[in-house]
Amino acid sequence: MIDRINITDSISTMGSIIKNSPHSHLAQHKKNQRIDVKRNEKIYYIESGKVSFYRMTDDLLTISMSAPCIVGIAQMLFQHQTHYIRCDANCTIWVIDSIDAKILFSKENLWIHAFNTLAKLTQQYFEREYMILQKSSREIVLQHLMFIWQMTEEERTYTSIYNFILSRNHLSRSIVHKIVSEMEAEGKIKTSKGKLVYLSL
Numbered sequence: 001m002i003d004r005i006n007i008t009d010s011i012s013t014m015g016s017i018i019k020n021s022p023h024s025h026l027a028q029h030k031k032n033q034r035i036d037v038k039r040n041e042k043i044y045y046i047e048s049g050k051v052s053f054y055r056m057t058d059d060l061l062t063i064s065m066s067a068p069c070i071v072g073i074a075q076m077l078f079q080h081q082t083h084y085i086r087c088d089a090n091c092t093i094w095v096i097d098s099i100d101a102k103i104l105f106s107k108e109n110l111w112i113h114a115f116n117t118l119a120k121l122t123q124q125y126f127e128r129e130y131m132i133l134q135k136s137s138r139e140i141v142l143q144h145l146m147f148i149w150q151m152t153e154e155e156r157t158y159t160s161i162y163n164f165i166l167s168r169n170h171l172s173r174s175i176v177h178k179i180v181s182e183m184e185a186e187g188k189i190k191t192s193k194g195k196l197v198y199l200s201l
Helices: 007-020 073-077 098-107 111-132 137-149 153-157 161-166 173-185
Strands: 025-029 042-048 050-055 061-066 069-071 083-087 091-097 189-192 195-199
Touching (some): 007 042, 007 069, 007 091, 007 098, 007 111, 073 111, 098 111, 137 161, 137 173, 173 189
Antiparallel strands (some): 042 069, 042 091, 189 195
């Protein structure tokens, strides 16, 4: 299971070495700024802030990652750009060219940490696919609500259930609103100003 991999240590180790490399530089990115990871041929150590991955084909949000995190390893290893990232908040980022990163990873024995990072990213994609590949719109909404409920209380206070669900699916707002209203009437959930405050299944 992915929990057996110490992602925190891997991110910390890689981030520290990237940050201290003479080939890296510090960049400040503002909220909503787009970064084309593959096109730029860079690896990004997000030291502070939060970013989301969007599909190139339809701008659908796939996953979000909070600092500290490493972005660009998968894009470094494959030819086509399938996603771009957008800053969800102002971000402090250490940037290094992909070619310099490959040399650095080999020199500093970082490939195991790169593997751990990719494993975590893959697991997040599997979880995301499970949420959207349900048999009904109600099940899709339910899976997203369960995901939100697993967030910290602080995260839930600023997570709009409608924005969260609609940005990750092609469901209409009216369908999502109808299902949420039905679940509230059934006593399964409670919301306040579009935020999830109670869930019981």
